[in-house]
Amino acid sequence: MPSNTNTRPDQQHYVAPIEETPLVAIDSVKTDGKPSNLWIDAWHDVRKRPMFWISSALILLVIVVALAPGLFTQVPPNNDCQLANSNGGPAGGHPLGYTKQGCDIYSRIIHGTSTSLSVGIIVTVLVAVLGIVFGSFAGFYGGWIDAVLSRLGDIFFSIPYILAAVVIMSVFSQYASVWVISLAIGIFAWPATARVLRAEILRVKNADFVMAATALGVSRFRILLRHVLPNSIAPVIVITTISLASAIVAEATLSFLGVGLPSSTMSWGNDISAAQTDLRSAPQVLILPSIALSVTVLSFIMLGEVIRDALDPKARAER
Protein backbone atom coordinates (compact mmCIF):
# COMPACT_ATOMS: atom_id res chain seq x y z
CA MET A 1 0.00 0.00 0.00
CA PRO A 2 1.52 3.31 -1.13
CA SER A 3 1.87 5.81 1.61
CA ASN A 4 -0.10 8.65 0.12
CA THR A 5 -1.22 11.51 2.32
CA ASN A 6 -4.35 11.85 0.30
CA THR A 7 -5.81 8.45 0.95
CA ARG A 8 -7.10 7.10 4.16
CA PRO A 9 -6.49 3.43 4.84
CA ASP A 10 -10.09 2.44 4.24
CA GLN A 11 -10.39 4.45 1.07
CA GLN A 12 -10.38 2.66 -2.26
CA HIS A 13 -10.51 5.53 -4.73
CA TYR A 14 -8.34 8.54 -5.11
CA VAL A 15 -9.98 11.69 -3.81
CA ALA A 16 -8.47 15.06 -4.48
CA PRO A 17 -7.70 17.08 -1.36
CA ILE A 18 -10.37 19.51 -0.34
CA GLU A 19 -8.07 22.52 -0.95
CA GLU A 20 -7.85 21.59 -4.64
CA THR A 21 -11.57 21.39 -5.19
CA PRO A 22 -13.21 24.36 -3.53
CA LEU A 23 -16.79 23.81 -2.46
CA VAL A 24 -18.04 26.29 -5.02
CA ALA A 25 -16.87 24.00 -7.78
CA ILE A 26 -18.30 20.91 -6.12
CA ASP A 27 -21.84 22.17 -5.94
CA SER A 28 -21.81 24.67 -8.74
CA VAL A 29 -24.62 26.78 -7.23
CA LYS A 30 -23.19 30.14 -6.37
CA THR A 31 -24.52 31.06 -2.96
CA ASP A 32 -22.56 34.23 -2.33
CA GLY A 33 -23.53 35.93 -5.60
CA LYS A 34 -26.61 38.10 -5.87
CA PRO A 35 -29.68 36.24 -7.11
CA SER A 36 -30.27 37.00 -10.79
CA ASN A 37 -33.48 37.17 -12.76
CA LEU A 38 -34.77 38.36 -16.11
CA TRP A 39 -34.87 42.00 -15.00
CA ILE A 40 -31.36 42.06 -13.53
CA ASP A 41 -29.99 40.28 -16.61
CA ALA A 42 -31.80 42.76 -18.81
CA TRP A 43 -30.37 45.68 -16.86
CA HIS A 44 -26.84 44.31 -17.20
CA ASP A 45 -27.39 43.93 -20.93
CA VAL A 46 -29.06 47.28 -21.43
CA ARG A 47 -26.53 49.44 -19.60
CA LYS A 48 -23.77 48.31 -21.94
CA ARG A 49 -25.56 49.68 -24.98
CA PRO A 50 -25.02 53.29 -26.03
CA MET A 51 -28.44 53.35 -27.70
CA PHE A 52 -30.03 52.93 -24.27
CA TRP A 53 -28.22 55.93 -22.81
CA ILE A 54 -28.82 58.11 -25.86
CA SER A 55 -32.55 57.38 -25.94
CA SER A 56 -32.92 57.73 -22.16
CA ALA A 57 -31.16 61.09 -22.20
CA LEU A 58 -33.40 62.32 -25.04
CA ILE A 59 -36.54 61.11 -23.27
CA LEU A 60 -35.43 62.78 -20.04
CA LEU A 61 -34.87 66.01 -21.97
CA VAL A 62 -38.34 65.76 -23.56
CA ILE A 63 -39.90 65.22 -20.13
CA VAL A 64 -38.08 68.20 -18.61
CA VAL A 65 -39.07 70.41 -21.56
CA ALA A 66 -42.69 69.29 -21.26
CA LEU A 67 -42.83 69.92 -17.50
CA ALA A 68 -40.94 73.19 -17.43
CA PRO A 69 -40.98 74.94 -20.82
CA GLY A 70 -40.14 78.19 -19.02
CA LEU A 71 -36.63 76.92 -18.40
CA PHE A 72 -35.92 76.84 -22.11
CA THR A 73 -37.60 79.91 -23.50
CA GLN A 74 -38.91 83.21 -22.17
CA VAL A 75 -40.71 84.10 -25.39
CA PRO A 76 -44.48 83.58 -25.15
CA PRO A 77 -45.55 81.17 -27.93
CA ASN A 78 -48.84 82.89 -28.80
CA ASN A 79 -49.13 86.45 -27.56
CA ASP A 80 -46.07 88.01 -29.08
CA CYS A 81 -46.79 87.25 -32.74
CA GLN A 82 -46.11 90.01 -35.29
CA LEU A 83 -47.46 89.42 -38.79
CA ALA A 84 -44.58 91.55 -40.05
CA ASN A 85 -42.30 88.66 -39.13
CA SER A 86 -44.34 86.12 -41.12
CA ASN A 87 -42.14 83.13 -42.14
CA GLY A 88 -39.10 85.22 -41.22
CA GLY A 89 -35.67 83.73 -40.65
CA PRO A 90 -33.73 83.62 -37.36
CA ALA A 91 -33.34 86.90 -35.52
CA GLY A 92 -31.94 88.00 -32.19
CA GLY A 93 -33.70 86.09 -29.40
CA HIS A 94 -35.61 84.02 -31.94
CA PRO A 95 -33.07 81.35 -32.98
CA LEU A 96 -35.33 79.39 -35.35
CA GLY A 97 -37.25 82.20 -36.97
CA TYR A 98 -40.99 82.76 -37.23
CA THR A 99 -44.13 80.91 -38.34
CA LYS A 100 -46.61 82.18 -40.90
CA GLN A 101 -48.45 84.01 -38.13
CA GLY A 102 -45.16 85.59 -37.06
CA CYS A 103 -44.87 83.55 -33.87
CA ASP A 104 -41.55 82.32 -32.55
CA ILE A 105 -40.92 78.78 -33.87
CA TYR A 106 -38.51 77.76 -31.12
CA SER A 107 -40.94 78.82 -28.41
CA ARG A 108 -43.82 77.00 -30.10
CA ILE A 109 -41.79 73.81 -30.38
CA ILE A 110 -40.84 74.00 -26.69
CA HIS A 111 -44.41 74.69 -25.59
CA GLY A 112 -45.86 72.03 -27.92
CA THR A 113 -43.81 69.28 -26.27
CA SER A 114 -46.20 68.72 -23.39
CA THR A 115 -49.14 68.19 -25.78
CA SER A 116 -47.41 65.38 -27.66
CA LEU A 117 -46.06 63.81 -24.50
CA SER A 118 -49.43 63.99 -22.70
CA VAL A 119 -51.23 62.30 -25.58
CA GLY A 120 -48.50 59.67 -25.69
CA ILE A 121 -48.71 58.94 -21.97
CA ILE A 122 -52.51 58.95 -21.71
CA VAL A 123 -52.87 56.63 -24.72
CA THR A 124 -50.15 54.34 -23.39
CA VAL A 125 -51.74 54.06 -19.94
CA LEU A 126 -55.13 53.41 -21.53
CA VAL A 127 -53.72 50.80 -23.93
CA ALA A 128 -51.74 49.12 -21.16
CA VAL A 129 -54.71 48.94 -18.76
CA LEU A 130 -57.20 47.70 -21.39
CA GLY A 131 -54.63 45.37 -22.95
CA ILE A 132 -53.56 43.87 -19.61
CA VAL A 133 -57.12 43.38 -18.32
CA PHE A 134 -58.47 41.88 -21.56
CA GLY A 135 -55.33 39.93 -22.43
CA SER A 136 -54.77 38.41 -18.99
CA PHE A 137 -58.41 37.42 -18.45
CA ALA A 138 -58.63 35.90 -21.94
CA GLY A 139 -55.37 34.01 -21.58
CA PHE A 140 -55.67 32.90 -17.97
CA TYR A 141 -59.33 31.94 -17.69
CA GLY A 142 -59.73 30.61 -21.23
CA GLY A 143 -63.03 29.05 -22.30
CA TRP A 144 -65.93 31.34 -23.09
CA ILE A 145 -64.22 34.36 -21.50
CA ASP A 146 -61.37 33.93 -23.96
CA ALA A 147 -63.78 33.43 -26.86
CA VAL A 148 -65.75 36.58 -26.09
CA LEU A 149 -62.76 38.81 -25.30
CA SER A 150 -60.72 37.59 -28.27
CA ARG A 151 -63.55 38.18 -30.74
CA LEU A 152 -64.07 41.63 -29.23
CA GLY A 153 -60.36 42.27 -29.73
CA ASP A 154 -60.64 41.07 -33.35
CA ILE A 155 -63.39 43.61 -33.99
CA PHE A 156 -61.36 46.53 -32.65
CA PHE A 157 -58.22 45.20 -34.37
CA SER A 158 -59.95 45.16 -37.78
CA ILE A 159 -60.35 48.92 -37.83
CA PRO A 160 -56.99 50.63 -38.37
CA TYR A 161 -56.84 52.85 -35.30
CA ILE A 162 -56.03 56.08 -37.10
CA LEU A 163 -59.07 55.60 -39.37
CA ALA A 164 -61.20 54.89 -36.29
CA ALA A 165 -59.85 57.98 -34.59
CA VAL A 166 -60.62 59.99 -37.74
CA VAL A 167 -64.27 58.90 -37.50
CA ILE A 168 -64.47 59.55 -33.75
CA MET A 169 -62.80 62.93 -34.03
CA SER A 170 -64.96 64.07 -36.95
CA VAL A 171 -68.01 63.12 -34.88
CA PHE A 172 -66.80 64.80 -31.69
CA SER A 173 -64.97 67.66 -33.40
CA GLN A 174 -66.42 70.30 -31.09
CA TYR A 175 -65.12 68.46 -28.02
CA ALA A 176 -61.57 68.03 -29.32
CA SER A 177 -59.02 68.16 -26.49
CA VAL A 178 -55.96 66.24 -25.38
CA TRP A 179 -58.15 63.81 -23.40
CA VAL A 180 -60.69 63.20 -26.18
CA ILE A 181 -58.02 62.62 -28.83
CA SER A 182 -56.16 60.25 -26.50
CA LEU A 183 -59.35 58.28 -25.86
CA ALA A 184 -60.09 58.16 -29.60
CA ILE A 185 -56.65 56.71 -30.31
CA GLY A 186 -56.40 54.43 -27.27
CA ILE A 187 -59.78 52.80 -27.54
CA PHE A 188 -58.82 51.17 -30.84
CA ALA A 189 -55.14 50.57 -30.14
CA TRP A 190 -55.32 48.07 -27.26
CA PRO A 191 -55.96 44.73 -29.07
CA ALA A 192 -52.30 44.38 -30.11
CA THR A 193 -51.19 44.52 -26.46
CA ALA A 194 -53.96 42.14 -25.38
CA ARG A 195 -52.95 39.62 -28.05
CA VAL A 196 -49.29 39.67 -27.06
CA LEU A 197 -50.09 39.27 -23.36
CA ARG A 198 -52.64 36.51 -23.99
CA ALA A 199 -50.10 34.46 -25.94
CA GLU A 200 -47.49 34.95 -23.23
CA ILE A 201 -49.91 33.96 -20.45
CA LEU A 202 -50.93 30.82 -22.32
CA ARG A 203 -47.25 29.89 -22.25
CA VAL A 204 -46.65 30.78 -18.59
CA LYS A 205 -49.81 29.41 -17.00
CA ASN A 206 -48.73 25.78 -17.34
CA ALA A 207 -45.42 26.37 -15.54
CA ASP A 208 -44.54 24.34 -12.45
CA PHE A 209 -44.70 27.30 -10.09
CA VAL A 210 -48.32 27.89 -11.04
CA MET A 211 -49.12 24.28 -10.20
CA ALA A 212 -47.22 24.66 -6.93
CA ALA A 213 -49.21 27.76 -6.03
CA THR A 214 -52.45 25.97 -6.90
CA ALA A 215 -51.41 23.02 -4.72
CA LEU A 216 -50.75 25.42 -1.84
CA GLY A 217 -54.34 26.61 -2.16
CA VAL A 218 -53.68 30.09 -3.54
CA SER A 219 -56.81 31.51 -5.15
CA ARG A 220 -56.99 31.65 -8.97
CA PHE A 221 -57.13 35.43 -9.09
CA ARG A 222 -54.16 35.75 -6.74
CA ILE A 223 -52.17 33.30 -8.87
CA LEU A 224 -52.89 35.45 -11.91
CA LEU A 225 -51.91 38.62 -10.10
CA ARG A 226 -48.86 37.48 -8.13
CA HIS A 227 -47.39 34.65 -10.20
CA VAL A 228 -48.56 34.60 -13.82
CA LEU A 229 -48.77 38.30 -14.66
CA PRO A 230 -45.31 39.32 -13.35
CA ASN A 231 -43.81 36.49 -15.40
CA SER A 232 -45.54 37.44 -18.64
CA ILE A 233 -45.35 41.22 -18.53
CA ALA A 234 -42.01 41.59 -20.37
CA PRO A 235 -43.38 41.72 -23.95
CA VAL A 236 -46.08 44.13 -22.78
CA ILE A 237 -43.42 46.58 -21.62
CA VAL A 238 -41.76 46.47 -25.03
CA ILE A 239 -44.97 46.98 -26.97
CA THR A 240 -46.01 49.76 -24.56
CA THR A 241 -42.85 51.77 -25.14
CA ILE A 242 -43.39 51.51 -28.87
CA SER A 243 -47.09 52.38 -28.56
CA LEU A 244 -46.12 55.63 -26.85
CA ALA A 245 -44.23 56.56 -30.01
CA SER A 246 -47.14 55.47 -32.23
CA ALA A 247 -49.58 57.55 -30.17
CA ILE A 248 -47.49 60.68 -30.64
CA VAL A 249 -47.40 60.03 -34.39
CA ALA A 250 -51.16 59.35 -34.40
CA GLU A 251 -51.93 62.66 -32.67
CA ALA A 252 -49.73 64.55 -35.13
CA THR A 253 -51.36 62.74 -38.08
CA LEU A 254 -54.87 63.56 -36.83
CA SER A 255 -53.91 67.20 -36.21
CA PHE A 256 -52.34 67.27 -39.66
CA LEU A 257 -55.56 65.91 -41.21
CA GLY A 258 -57.44 68.66 -39.42
CA VAL A 259 -59.43 66.39 -37.10
CA GLY A 260 -56.99 66.60 -34.21
CA LEU A 261 -56.58 69.23 -31.55
CA PRO A 262 -58.18 72.65 -32.01
CA SER A 263 -55.78 75.10 -33.64
CA SER A 264 -55.62 77.10 -30.39
CA THR A 265 -53.83 74.14 -28.73
CA MET A 266 -50.09 74.26 -29.17
CA SER A 267 -49.14 71.04 -30.95
CA TRP A 268 -46.40 69.97 -33.35
CA GLY A 269 -48.99 68.36 -35.59
CA ASN A 270 -50.98 71.60 -35.81
CA ASP A 271 -47.86 73.63 -36.58
CA ILE A 272 -46.77 71.20 -39.32
CA SER A 273 -50.28 71.27 -40.75
CA ALA A 274 -50.38 75.09 -40.73
CA ALA A 275 -47.01 75.34 -42.48
CA GLN A 276 -47.83 73.04 -45.41
CA THR A 277 -49.25 75.80 -47.65
CA ASP A 278 -45.90 77.63 -47.59
CA LEU A 279 -43.69 74.59 -48.16
CA ARG A 280 -42.26 76.15 -51.30
CA SER A 281 -41.27 79.51 -49.83
CA ALA A 282 -40.59 78.68 -46.17
CA PRO A 283 -39.81 74.96 -45.75
CA GLN A 284 -38.08 75.51 -42.38
CA VAL A 285 -41.41 76.40 -40.75
CA LEU A 286 -42.62 72.89 -41.55
CA ILE A 287 -39.36 71.04 -41.10
CA LEU A 288 -38.34 72.33 -37.65
CA PRO A 289 -41.38 71.02 -35.71
CA SER A 290 -41.13 67.83 -37.81
CA ILE A 291 -37.60 67.34 -36.49
CA ALA A 292 -38.77 67.79 -32.89
CA LEU A 293 -41.56 65.29 -33.51
CA SER A 294 -39.33 62.73 -35.21
CA VAL A 295 -36.55 62.93 -32.62
CA THR A 296 -39.03 62.40 -29.78
CA VAL A 297 -40.61 59.44 -31.58
CA LEU A 298 -37.19 58.05 -32.46
CA SER A 299 -36.03 58.13 -28.84
CA PHE A 300 -39.03 56.10 -27.65
CA ILE A 301 -38.64 53.63 -30.51
CA MET A 302 -34.92 53.22 -29.74
CA LEU A 303 -35.71 52.62 -26.08
CA GLY A 304 -38.30 50.03 -27.07
CA GLU A 305 -35.75 48.31 -29.33
CA VAL A 306 -33.13 48.17 -26.58
CA ILE A 307 -35.61 46.79 -24.06
CA ARG A 308 -36.87 44.23 -26.57
CA ASP A 309 -33.33 43.01 -27.21
CA ALA A 310 -32.59 42.84 -23.49
CA LEU A 311 -35.76 40.98 -22.54
CA ASP A 312 -35.78 38.54 -25.43
CA PRO A 313 -32.86 36.09 -25.50
CA LYS A 314 -33.71 35.16 -29.08
CA ALA A 315 -33.37 38.74 -30.24
CA ARG A 316 -30.06 38.93 -28.35
CA ALA A 317 -28.79 35.91 -30.29
CA GLU A 318 -29.78 37.46 -33.61
CA ARG A 319 -27.89 40.64 -32.90
Added chain:
Amino acid sequence: MAGYIVRRVLQAIPVLLGTTFLIYFMVFAMPGDPIVALFGDKTPPPQVIEQLRARYHFDQPFIVQYFIFLGNIFRGDLGVAFSGQPVSEILGATFPVTLRLAALAVFFEMVAGISVGLISGLRKGGIFDASALVMSLILISLPIFVVAFVAQFIFGIQLAWFRTTVGSGAPIQDLILPAIVLATISFAQISRLTRASVIDTEGQDFVRTAASKGLPRTRIVPVHILRNSLIPVVTYLAVDFGTLMVGATVTEGIFNVPGVGRTLYQAIIRGEGPTVVAFVTIMVLIYLVVNLLVDLLYAVLDPRIRYAK
Protein backbone atom coordinates in the same frame (compact mmCIF):
# COMPACT_ATOMS: atom_id res chain seq x y z
CA MET B 1 -59.30 22.47 -46.98
CA ALA B 2 -63.01 23.12 -47.65
CA GLY B 3 -63.68 22.75 -43.94
CA TYR B 4 -60.98 25.26 -43.11
CA ILE B 5 -62.38 27.79 -45.60
CA VAL B 6 -65.88 27.45 -44.19
CA ARG B 7 -64.62 27.77 -40.61
CA ARG B 8 -62.51 30.82 -41.41
CA VAL B 9 -65.34 32.55 -43.32
CA LEU B 10 -67.77 31.85 -40.46
CA GLN B 11 -65.28 33.36 -38.01
CA ALA B 12 -65.10 36.51 -40.12
CA ILE B 13 -68.86 37.12 -39.95
CA PRO B 14 -69.11 38.27 -36.30
CA VAL B 15 -66.06 40.49 -36.83
CA LEU B 16 -67.67 41.99 -39.92
CA LEU B 17 -70.94 42.65 -38.09
CA GLY B 18 -69.06 44.01 -35.09
CA THR B 19 -66.90 46.45 -37.04
CA THR B 20 -69.75 47.86 -39.11
CA PHE B 21 -71.86 48.15 -35.95
CA LEU B 22 -69.06 50.00 -34.17
CA ILE B 23 -68.60 52.48 -37.00
CA TYR B 24 -72.34 53.03 -37.30
CA PHE B 25 -72.66 53.44 -33.55
CA MET B 26 -69.89 56.05 -33.45
CA VAL B 27 -71.68 58.15 -36.06
CA PHE B 28 -75.04 57.95 -34.37
CA ALA B 29 -73.64 58.75 -31.00
CA MET B 30 -73.05 62.10 -32.69
CA PRO B 31 -74.59 64.84 -30.59
CA GLY B 32 -77.19 67.07 -32.23
CA ASP B 33 -80.02 66.38 -34.66
CA PRO B 34 -78.63 65.81 -38.16
CA ILE B 35 -81.94 66.75 -39.81
CA VAL B 36 -82.17 70.09 -38.02
CA ALA B 37 -78.49 70.67 -38.71
CA LEU B 38 -79.25 70.23 -42.43
CA PHE B 39 -81.18 73.51 -42.37
CA GLY B 40 -78.53 75.57 -40.64
CA ASP B 41 -80.08 78.42 -38.65
CA LYS B 42 -83.47 78.20 -40.42
CA THR B 43 -86.38 76.43 -38.77
CA PRO B 44 -88.20 74.15 -41.22
CA PRO B 45 -91.90 73.24 -40.77
CA PRO B 46 -92.40 70.14 -38.59
CA GLN B 47 -93.95 68.21 -41.53
CA VAL B 48 -90.75 68.57 -43.52
CA ILE B 49 -88.71 67.34 -40.57
CA GLU B 50 -91.03 64.34 -40.16
CA GLN B 51 -90.78 63.51 -43.84
CA LEU B 52 -86.98 63.68 -43.85
CA ARG B 53 -86.82 61.68 -40.67
CA ALA B 54 -88.86 58.91 -42.28
CA ARG B 55 -86.82 59.10 -45.47
CA TYR B 56 -83.54 58.61 -43.62
CA HIS B 57 -85.16 56.08 -41.25
CA PHE B 58 -84.45 58.25 -38.20
CA ASP B 59 -87.94 57.42 -36.90
CA GLN B 60 -86.90 53.77 -36.53
CA PRO B 61 -85.09 52.37 -33.48
CA PHE B 62 -81.29 52.45 -33.63
CA ILE B 63 -80.87 48.73 -34.29
CA VAL B 64 -83.31 48.82 -37.23
CA GLN B 65 -81.40 51.75 -38.70
CA TYR B 66 -78.21 49.75 -38.42
CA PHE B 67 -79.64 46.81 -40.35
CA ILE B 68 -80.99 49.11 -43.05
CA PHE B 69 -77.50 50.63 -43.32
CA LEU B 70 -75.95 47.15 -43.50
CA GLY B 71 -78.44 46.04 -46.16
CA ASN B 72 -77.69 49.13 -48.21
CA ILE B 73 -73.96 48.45 -48.06
CA PHE B 74 -74.41 44.94 -49.38
CA ARG B 75 -76.59 46.23 -52.19
CA GLY B 76 -73.76 48.60 -53.08
CA ASP B 77 -75.71 51.67 -51.96
CA LEU B 78 -73.29 53.74 -49.91
CA GLY B 79 -75.33 56.91 -49.74
CA VAL B 80 -74.76 60.26 -51.40
CA ALA B 81 -71.84 62.62 -50.84
CA PHE B 82 -72.42 66.32 -50.13
CA SER B 83 -71.69 67.04 -53.77
CA GLY B 84 -74.79 65.03 -54.68
CA GLN B 85 -72.74 62.28 -56.34
CA PRO B 86 -73.41 58.72 -55.07
CA VAL B 87 -70.50 57.48 -52.96
CA SER B 88 -70.34 54.23 -54.95
CA GLU B 89 -69.84 56.25 -58.15
CA ILE B 90 -66.98 58.25 -56.57
CA LEU B 91 -65.48 55.00 -55.38
CA GLY B 92 -65.66 53.49 -58.86
CA ALA B 93 -63.84 56.49 -60.33
CA THR B 94 -61.13 56.77 -57.69
CA PHE B 95 -60.44 53.15 -56.80
CA PRO B 96 -58.36 52.20 -59.87
CA VAL B 97 -55.97 55.11 -59.19
CA THR B 98 -55.43 54.07 -55.58
CA LEU B 99 -54.98 50.47 -56.67
CA ARG B 100 -52.23 51.54 -59.07
CA LEU B 101 -50.53 53.66 -56.38
CA ALA B 102 -50.75 50.89 -53.79
CA ALA B 103 -49.46 48.24 -56.19
CA LEU B 104 -46.50 50.45 -57.09
CA ALA B 105 -45.79 51.14 -53.40
CA VAL B 106 -45.98 47.45 -52.49
CA PHE B 107 -43.63 46.67 -55.39
CA PHE B 108 -41.08 49.27 -54.20
CA GLU B 109 -41.23 48.24 -50.53
CA MET B 110 -40.96 44.55 -51.39
CA VAL B 111 -37.97 44.94 -53.71
CA ALA B 112 -36.11 47.36 -51.42
CA GLY B 113 -37.14 45.75 -48.13
CA ILE B 114 -36.35 42.18 -49.15
CA SER B 115 -32.98 43.05 -50.72
CA VAL B 116 -31.85 45.12 -47.72
CA GLY B 117 -33.17 42.50 -45.30
CA LEU B 118 -31.46 39.67 -47.19
CA ILE B 119 -28.06 41.39 -47.27
CA SER B 120 -28.33 42.40 -43.57
CA GLY B 121 -29.31 38.88 -42.59
CA LEU B 122 -26.51 37.23 -44.55
CA ARG B 123 -23.90 39.67 -43.19
CA LYS B 124 -25.30 39.95 -39.69
CA GLY B 125 -23.36 42.38 -37.52
CA GLY B 126 -21.54 44.00 -40.44
CA ILE B 127 -21.44 47.65 -41.38
CA PHE B 128 -24.30 47.29 -43.86
CA ASP B 129 -26.43 45.62 -41.20
CA ALA B 130 -25.71 48.29 -38.61
CA SER B 131 -26.42 51.18 -40.95
CA ALA B 132 -29.59 49.48 -42.22
CA LEU B 133 -30.79 49.20 -38.60
CA VAL B 134 -30.17 52.89 -37.91
CA MET B 135 -31.84 53.82 -41.21
CA SER B 136 -34.88 51.69 -40.47
CA LEU B 137 -35.30 53.15 -36.96
CA ILE B 138 -35.17 56.67 -38.38
CA LEU B 139 -37.68 55.79 -41.12
CA ILE B 140 -40.05 54.23 -38.58
CA SER B 141 -39.88 57.43 -36.53
CA LEU B 142 -40.77 59.74 -39.40
CA PRO B 143 -44.50 60.30 -39.73
CA ILE B 144 -45.72 59.71 -43.28
CA PHE B 145 -46.73 63.31 -43.83
CA VAL B 146 -43.25 64.51 -42.89
CA VAL B 147 -41.71 62.06 -45.38
CA ALA B 148 -44.18 63.21 -48.01
CA PHE B 149 -43.44 66.91 -47.50
CA VAL B 150 -39.68 66.44 -47.39
CA ALA B 151 -39.79 64.29 -50.55
CA GLN B 152 -42.04 66.82 -52.24
CA PHE B 153 -39.71 69.65 -51.28
CA ILE B 154 -36.44 67.95 -52.25
CA PHE B 155 -37.40 65.92 -55.32
CA GLY B 156 -40.34 67.97 -56.51
CA ILE B 157 -39.31 71.55 -55.80
CA GLN B 158 -35.53 71.68 -55.33
CA LEU B 159 -34.35 69.05 -57.82
CA ALA B 160 -37.55 69.11 -59.90
CA TRP B 161 -37.18 65.45 -60.85
CA PHE B 162 -40.86 64.81 -60.36
CA ARG B 163 -44.00 66.90 -60.55
CA THR B 164 -45.16 67.93 -57.08
CA THR B 165 -48.77 67.09 -57.79
CA VAL B 166 -50.25 64.35 -59.89
CA GLY B 167 -51.78 65.33 -63.20
CA SER B 168 -55.21 64.30 -64.46
CA GLY B 169 -55.58 60.62 -65.24
CA ALA B 170 -52.75 59.92 -62.78
CA PRO B 171 -50.07 58.78 -65.26
CA ILE B 172 -47.64 56.24 -63.83
CA GLN B 173 -44.60 58.55 -63.90
CA ASP B 174 -46.44 61.01 -61.62
CA LEU B 175 -47.26 58.21 -59.20
CA ILE B 176 -43.63 57.16 -58.68
CA LEU B 177 -42.78 59.75 -56.01
CA PRO B 178 -46.01 59.25 -53.98
CA ALA B 179 -45.50 55.49 -54.24
CA ILE B 180 -41.93 55.76 -52.93
CA VAL B 181 -43.18 57.87 -50.01
CA LEU B 182 -45.92 55.35 -49.30
CA ALA B 183 -43.37 52.54 -49.52
CA THR B 184 -41.11 54.08 -46.86
CA ILE B 185 -43.61 53.30 -44.06
CA SER B 186 -43.39 49.57 -44.48
CA PHE B 187 -39.92 49.33 -45.99
CA ALA B 188 -38.26 49.37 -42.57
CA GLN B 189 -40.57 46.70 -41.13
CA ILE B 190 -40.21 44.46 -44.19
CA SER B 191 -36.42 44.68 -44.23
CA ARG B 192 -36.18 43.84 -40.52
CA LEU B 193 -38.68 40.99 -40.82
CA THR B 194 -36.76 39.59 -43.80
CA ARG B 195 -33.49 39.92 -41.86
CA ALA B 196 -34.81 37.98 -38.85
CA SER B 197 -36.37 35.38 -41.12
CA VAL B 198 -33.17 34.96 -43.15
CA ILE B 199 -31.09 34.51 -39.97
CA ASP B 200 -33.60 31.94 -38.76
CA THR B 201 -33.64 30.03 -42.05
CA GLU B 202 -29.86 30.08 -42.41
CA GLY B 203 -29.55 27.98 -39.25
CA GLN B 204 -31.93 25.30 -40.54
CA ASP B 205 -30.75 21.80 -41.32
CA PHE B 206 -31.74 21.92 -44.99
CA VAL B 207 -29.43 24.88 -45.57
CA ARG B 208 -26.54 22.98 -43.99
CA THR B 209 -27.43 19.93 -46.08
CA ALA B 210 -27.46 22.00 -49.24
CA ALA B 211 -24.07 23.44 -48.36
CA SER B 212 -22.57 20.03 -47.57
CA LYS B 213 -23.92 18.63 -50.84
CA GLY B 214 -21.60 21.16 -52.42
CA LEU B 215 -24.24 23.47 -53.86
CA PRO B 216 -22.83 26.88 -54.75
CA ARG B 217 -23.78 29.85 -52.57
CA THR B 218 -25.47 31.46 -55.58
CA ARG B 219 -28.02 28.65 -55.51
CA ILE B 220 -28.39 28.23 -51.74
CA VAL B 221 -29.19 31.90 -51.12
CA PRO B 222 -32.05 32.43 -53.58
CA VAL B 223 -33.53 28.94 -53.57
CA HIS B 224 -33.02 27.59 -50.08
CA ILE B 225 -32.78 30.65 -47.89
CA LEU B 226 -34.76 33.39 -49.59
CA ARG B 227 -37.76 31.36 -50.66
CA ASN B 228 -38.23 29.89 -47.22
CA SER B 229 -37.81 33.27 -45.56
CA LEU B 230 -40.60 34.93 -47.50
CA ILE B 231 -43.70 33.39 -45.87
CA PRO B 232 -43.76 35.72 -42.83
CA VAL B 233 -43.05 38.68 -45.11
CA VAL B 234 -46.05 37.91 -47.30
CA THR B 235 -48.30 37.57 -44.24
CA TYR B 236 -47.00 40.86 -42.92
CA LEU B 237 -48.21 42.59 -46.09
CA ALA B 238 -51.79 41.69 -45.20
CA VAL B 239 -51.48 42.85 -41.61
CA ASP B 240 -49.90 46.01 -42.90
CA PHE B 241 -52.75 46.75 -45.28
CA GLY B 242 -54.31 49.07 -42.69
CA THR B 243 -51.15 51.18 -42.51
CA LEU B 244 -51.11 51.32 -46.29
CA MET B 245 -54.66 52.70 -46.34
CA VAL B 246 -53.96 55.37 -43.73
CA GLY B 247 -50.73 56.18 -45.55
CA ALA B 248 -52.58 56.42 -48.86
CA THR B 249 -55.03 58.89 -47.32
CA VAL B 250 -52.22 61.22 -46.25
CA THR B 251 -50.01 60.70 -49.33
CA GLU B 252 -52.84 61.14 -51.82
CA GLY B 253 -53.93 64.26 -49.98
CA ILE B 254 -50.47 65.81 -50.13
CA PHE B 255 -49.63 64.83 -53.71
CA ASN B 256 -53.16 65.48 -54.93
CA VAL B 257 -53.54 61.95 -56.32
CA PRO B 258 -57.15 61.60 -57.50
CA GLY B 259 -57.74 58.36 -55.56
CA VAL B 260 -59.86 57.00 -52.71
CA GLY B 261 -57.45 58.38 -50.13
CA ARG B 262 -57.63 61.96 -51.37
CA THR B 263 -61.42 61.80 -51.50
CA LEU B 264 -61.44 60.65 -47.88
CA TYR B 265 -58.85 63.29 -46.99
CA GLN B 266 -60.93 66.06 -48.52
CA ALA B 267 -64.11 64.73 -46.91
CA ILE B 268 -62.35 64.82 -43.52
CA ILE B 269 -61.07 68.35 -44.08
CA ARG B 270 -64.49 69.60 -45.18
CA GLY B 271 -66.15 67.80 -42.29
CA GLU B 272 -68.41 65.64 -44.49
CA GLY B 273 -69.24 63.09 -41.79
CA PRO B 274 -71.40 60.67 -43.85
CA THR B 275 -68.85 60.47 -46.68
CA VAL B 276 -66.03 59.85 -44.20
CA VAL B 277 -68.00 57.02 -42.63
CA ALA B 278 -68.88 55.45 -45.98
CA PHE B 279 -65.24 55.45 -47.05
CA VAL B 280 -63.90 54.18 -43.73
CA THR B 281 -66.49 51.40 -43.81
CA ILE B 282 -65.40 50.39 -47.29
CA MET B 283 -61.74 50.47 -46.28
CA VAL B 284 -62.41 48.29 -43.24
CA LEU B 285 -64.40 45.83 -45.38
CA ILE B 286 -61.55 45.64 -47.91
CA TYR B 287 -59.10 45.17 -45.04
CA LEU B 288 -61.15 42.28 -43.64
CA VAL B 289 -61.47 40.61 -47.04
CA VAL B 290 -57.74 40.97 -47.77
CA ASN B 291 -56.86 39.44 -44.43
CA LEU B 292 -59.28 36.59 -45.01
CA LEU B 293 -57.79 35.92 -48.45
CA VAL B 294 -54.24 35.97 -47.11
CA ASP B 295 -55.19 33.58 -44.31
CA LEU B 296 -56.63 31.20 -46.90
CA LEU B 297 -53.59 31.61 -49.15
CA TYR B 298 -51.36 30.93 -46.18
CA ALA B 299 -53.25 27.72 -45.50
CA VAL B 300 -52.68 26.67 -49.10
CA LEU B 301 -48.94 27.30 -48.71
CA ASP B 302 -48.54 25.72 -45.31
CA PRO B 303 -50.56 22.54 -44.56
CA ARG B 304 -49.78 22.76 -40.81
CA ILE B 305 -52.17 25.72 -40.47
CA ARG B 306 -54.99 23.98 -42.29
CA TYR B 307 -55.05 21.06 -39.90
CA ALA B 308 -54.39 22.90 -36.65
CA LYS B 309 -57.57 23.45 -34.69
